Amino acid sequence: MAIVGAGALGRVLARRLTQQGYPVTAVLSRNRTSARALAREVGAAVGSDDWNDLPFDVSVVMVCVPDDAIPAVAASLADLPRDWASTVVGHTSGARTAEALAPLARAGAATFSFHPMQTFTSESDPSAFDGIYVGVEGDPDAVPFGAQLASDLGAQAVRVPTEAKTRYHLAAAVASNGLVALMGMVNEIIASAGLDADDGLALMRPLIERTQANVAAHAPEGALTGPAARGDLGTVNAHLEALATHLPHLLPAYAALTNEMVRLAVRSGRLDAGQAEPVLDALHDALPESDSPSAG
Numbered sequence: 001m002a003i004v005g006a007g008a009l010g011r012v013l014a015r016r017l018t019q020q021g022y023p024v025t026a027v028l029s030r031n032r033t034s035a036r037a038l039a040r041e042v043g044a045a046v047g048s049d050d051w052n053d054l055p056f057d058v059s060v061v062m063v064c065v066p067d068d069a070i071p072a073v074a075a076s077l078a079d080l081p082r083d084w085a086s087t088v089v090g091h092t093s094g095a096r097t098a099e100a101l102a103p104l105a106r107a108g109a110a111t112f113s114f115h116p117m118q119t120f121t122s123e124s125d126p127s128a129f130d131g132i133y134v135g136v137e138g139d140p141d142a143v144p145f146g147a148q149l150a151s152d153l154g155a156q157a158v159r160v161p162t163e164a165k166t167r168y169h170l171a172a173a174v175a176s177n178g179l180v181a182l183m184g185m186v187n188e189i190i191a192s193a194g195l196d197a198d199d200g201l202a203l204m205r206p207l208i209e210r211t212q213a214n215v216a217a218h219a220p221e222g223a224l225t226g227p228a229a230r231g232d233l234g235t236v237n238a239h240l241e242a243l244a245t246h247l248p249h250l251l252p253a254y255a256a257l258t259n260e261m262v263r264l265a266v267r268s269g270r271l272d273a274g275q276a277e278p279v280l281d282a283l284h285d286a287l288p289e290s291d292s293p294s295a296g
C-alpha cells in the first residue's frame with residue numbers, strides 16, 4: 001500500500017494500517033521531510049516527494065491530501081508510466097466523491113472515497129479508528145475493498161450513494177462544527193449575563209451530558225424538553241426580548257433553532273398545529289423579513 005499525503009489523517013491511517021497488518025511500503029508527500037519521517041515510523045521502504053518513486057508493486061494507494069489538492073494529485077499520479085488497471089485508489093475526503101480521482105479512473109484504476117467519521121490530529125492514537133464509521137463511495141469494483149478495509153481498521157463501513165455524498169458531509173458538518181458553534185453561542189450568552197462562572201460551559205456540562213444521553217436513548221423526538229416543546233409562548237417571547245436587548249446578532253440563530261424545536265415537537269406529537277403556530281409567528285415577527293425561518 002502507499003499513502004499520499006503525510007498530514008494528520010495520512011499519519012494516523014499509516015500507523016493503523018501497519019498495526020492491523022497492511023504493509024505500507026511507500027509514503028509520498030509534497031514535502032520530502034514529512035514523507036520520510038512517516039515512512040521511517042511505519043517501516044515503509046520509500047519516503048519521497050517524487051511521484052515517480054511510487055513502487056510498481058503497490059496495489060492500493062490512499063490519497064490523504066487536502067480536498068482541493070486531490071484532483072491535481074490524481075492527475076499527476078495518472079501521468080506516471082505504469083499500468084493502473086490492477087490498482088485501487090481511494091481518497092479520504094468527506095466532501096468529495098470518487099470523481100475527484102477521475103484521471104486515475106480513466107487510466108484504469110478502481111477509485112473510491114473512504115471518509116472516516118472522526119476528527120484526527122497528527123498525534124491521534126491509531127485506536128481512534130476503533131468503533132467509528134467510515135463513509136465508502138465510488139466505483140463498484142472498489143467499494144467492497146473499502147468496506148473490508150474499514151472493518152480491518154476496527155471501524156464500520158457505511159455505503160454512501162454518490163449523489164448523497166454532499167448531504168452525508170453536510171450532516172457531519174452540522175453534527176461536529178455546528179455543535180461547536182452552538183457551544184460558542186452558549187458561552188457568549190453566559191458571558192453577557194455576567195454569571196460568576198470561570199468556564200461558562202462548565203456550568204452547562206451536566207445538562208449537556210444528560211441531553212446527549214437522552215438523545216442516544218430516545219432519539220431527538222423523544223429527548224426534546226423546554227419551552228418550545230411545551231408551546232410556552234411567554235418564555236419564548238422573553239428569550240427573544242433578552243436577545244433583542246443584549247445580543248441581537250444571535251436572534252437569527254435562536255429563531256432557526258427554536259423553529260427546528262417546534263418542528264420536532266410537532267413531529268413527535270407533543271404540539272399540535274394550533275399550539276405551534278403562535279410560537280412560529282413570534283419567531284417570525286422577531287426577525288427582519290430576510291432572516292425569517294420558514295416552518296417547513
Ligand SMILES: NC(=O)c1ccc[n+]([C@@H]2O[C@H](COP(=O)([O-])OP(=O)(O)OC[C@H]3O[C@@H](n4cnc5c(N)ncnc54)[C@H](OP(=O)(O)O)[C@@H]3O)[C@@H](O)[C@H]2O)c1
Pocket residue numbers: 004005006007008009010028029030031032034035064065066067069072073092093094095115116117118119120121
Ligand atoms: N484530519 C481529520 O480529522 C480528517 C478526518 C476525515 C477526513 N479527512 C480528510 O483527509 C484529507 C487530509 O486531511 P488532513 O487533515 O490530514 O490534512 P493535513 O493535515 O493538512 O495533511 C494533508 C497533507 O497533504 C500534503 N499535501 C498538501 N498538498 C499537497 C499536494 N498538492 N500534493 C501532495 N501532498 C500534499 C501535505 O503534506 P506535506 O506535509 O508533505 O506538505 C499535508 O501534510 C482531507 O481530504 C480531509 O478532508 C481529515
